[in-house]
Amino acid sequence: MSTEQEVLSAQQLDELIDLIKKFHGFDFSCYSKASLKRRVIRIMQNKKQTFYDLKHTLVNNQHFFQEFLDEITVNVTEMFRDPSFYKAINNQVIPYLSTYQHIKIWSAGCSSGEEVYSLAILMNETGLSKKSFIYGTDINTEMLKEARKGIYSLKKIKSYAENYQYSGLKGSLTDHFTIMYDAATVHSELKHNTLFSVHNLVSDAIFNEFQLISCRNVFIYFESELQEKILELFYNSLAPLGFLCMGSKETIRSDKFKKKFKVINSKENIYQKIVS
Amino acid sequence: MSVDNNIIAHWKRSEFLLIGGSAGSFKLIFNIVKNFNADLDKAVIIIIHRKKNFFSEIEKLFAENSRISLKEIRDKEVIRKNTIYIAPANYHTLIEKNGSFGLDVSEAIWYSRPSIDVTFESAAEAFKGRCTAILLSGANQDGAQGLLKLRDNGCLTIAQNPEEAEMPQMPFAAIEIKAAEYILNSEEIFGLLQQ
Numbered sequence: 001m002s003t004e005q006e007v008l009s010a011q012q013l014d015e016l017i018d019l020i021k022k023f024h025g026f027d028f029s030c031y032s033k034a035s036l037k038r039r040v041i042r043i044m045q046n047k048k049q050t051f052y053d054l055k056h057t058l059v060n061n062q063h064f065f066q067e068f069l070d071e072i073t074v075n076v077t078e079m080f081r082d083p084s085f086y087k088a089i090n091n092q093v094i095p096y097l098s099t100y101q102h103i104k105i106w107s108a109g110c111s112s113g114e115e116v117y118s119l120a121i122l123m124n125e126t127g128l129s130k131k132s133f134i135y136g137t138d139i140n141t142e143m144l145k146e147a148r149k150g151i152y153s154l155k156k157i158k159s160y161a162e163n164y165q166y167s168g169l170k171g172s173l174t175d176h177f178t179i180m181y182d183a184a185t186v187h188s189e190l191k192h193n194t195l196f197s198v199h200n201l202v203s204d205a206i207f208n209e210f211q212l213i214s215c216r217n218v219f220i221y222f223e224s225e226l227q228e229k230i231l232e233l234f235y236n237s238l239a240p241l242g243f244l245c246m247g248s249k250e251t252i253r254s255d256k257f258k259k260k261f262k263v264i265n266s267k268e269n270i271y272q273k274i275v276s
Numbered sequence: 277m278s279v280d281n282n283i284i285a286h287w288k289r290s291e292f293l294l295i296g297g298s299a300g301s302f303k304l305i306f307n308i309v310k311n312f313n314a315d316l317d318k319a320v321i322i323i324i325h326r327k328k329n330f331f332s333e334i335e336k337l338f339a340e341n342s343r344i345s346l347k348e349i350r351d352k353e354v355i356r357k358n359t360i361y362i363a364p365a366n367y368h369t370l371i372e373k374n375g376s377f378g379l380d381v382s383e384a385i386w387y388s389r390p391s392i393d394v395t396f397e398s399a400a401e402a403f404k405g406r407c408t409a410i411l412l413s414g415a416n417q418d419g420a421q422g423l424l425k426l427r428d429n430g431c432l433t434i435a436q437n438p439e440e441a442e443m444p445q446m447p448f449a450a451i452e453i454k455a456a457e458y459i460l461n462s463e464e465i466f467g468l469l470q471q
Contacts, residue, residue, distance in 0.1 A: 032372065036372055038382075074380065220367075247351075
């Protein structure tokens with residue numbers, strides 16, 4: 001029975017995590033290992049690097065680290081990903097939010113901004129644009145630059161438009177974009193209500209109080225202990241009776257926080273902060 | 277290469293069964309699920325290619341026809357015996373070394389998310405030889421590399437006979453790179469899993 005030589009051992013992965021923390025200040029030690037390892041191996045294969053090449057480049061080439069970060073932080077996102085989620089927000093959360101004077105929303109781990117603009121479109125379609133403000137945060141500064149531009153290829157918009165059709169919102173996605181050549185730009189009125197800034201869920205603290213926090217398909221990259229730490233941050237960042245939205249396959253696993261949130265929609269993983 | 281004592285022994289000592297299928301595999305997987313004995317004593321992980329945004333009745337249909345508990349995989353769920361797990365649409369399913377599932381929304385592989393390769397490759401590292409894997413009918417080559425890695429790690433690897441597969445490309449791709457230790461007809465696969 002042969003056991004193949006691993007491209008990257010668990011020990012080598014730990015070594016890399018240590019090195020990145022020391023030289024670049026990012027802590028990946030509580031990231032889910034199987035996914036992280038797969039991303040690192042992918043970089044090594046694309047760059048035709050051995051483990052030692054990778055270590056050397058990470059230490060000596062500052063420019064390379066950005067490329068590395070782009071690859072290991074998964075930046076795949078969609079507008080109106082899981083259309084049924086937006087339908088649920090529209091039906092179960094918007095009626096409640098509409099009673100507020102100001103609605104502050106935090107999209108944590110926003111990548112290239114698709115979710116922030118999806119929420120901005122939802123607020124626009126429900127007539128809440130004027131009193132709402134959406135903060136998008138991510139650890140990747142290059143992604144945030146993309147997010148601020150709000151420009152997406154027509155190919156992407158086409159697949160996002162399909163999601164939009166299933167979301168139950170009126171009209172079509174392109175009503176909210178200006179299309180030129182092969183790209184579409186988010187209308188500036190939607191951008192006015194958004195702010196993109198750097199925030200690292202692993203190491204940064206509370207920065208505002210929100211009526212709704214959306215952190216979808218981010219927890220899947222974190223081990224359970226880190227998930228609990230970030231739940232604490234979210235709990236403290238939510239206004240009383242504020243909403244927490246997680247990805248469709250993510251759940252609050254910690255017993256401590258199960259008690260602190262009420263389930264609003266178990267299929268879409270929408271929770272509400274309980275005030276004790 | 278038919279069912280012999282070696283394959284039966286390896287199947288019997290496996291703690292995990294991985295099944296990968298795409299176009300043309302649905303009926304087969306349905307029958308496999310239906311025929312499991314209640315005392316299977318293994319965890320079954322099924323990866324089927326399917327489209328996002330279409331709420332699928334697969335879980336419901338399978339659960340109604342299975343003697344053992346069946347569920348769609350959730351992030352960080354601990355893998356248990358006597359349970360059938362189905363990979364969710366629009367996510368890759370990975371297996372952590374501590375025996376739990378991890379999900380990932382990174383790029384599709386061979387236009388597929390879930391990708392069979394992604395699950396098989398992480399299972400190879402997490403399960404080593406404690407696993408049996410079957411690759412069924414499909415119209416692309418997802419799963420072949422993953423099956424090879426499983427074989428290299430001492431798992432029992434089986435491809436459906438391409439001659440009887442509705443879509444032969446997927447098992448054929450695995451056989452071509454010598455990823456499949458055994459090539460079996462669906463009747464032989466059913467027979468083996470009854471052992």
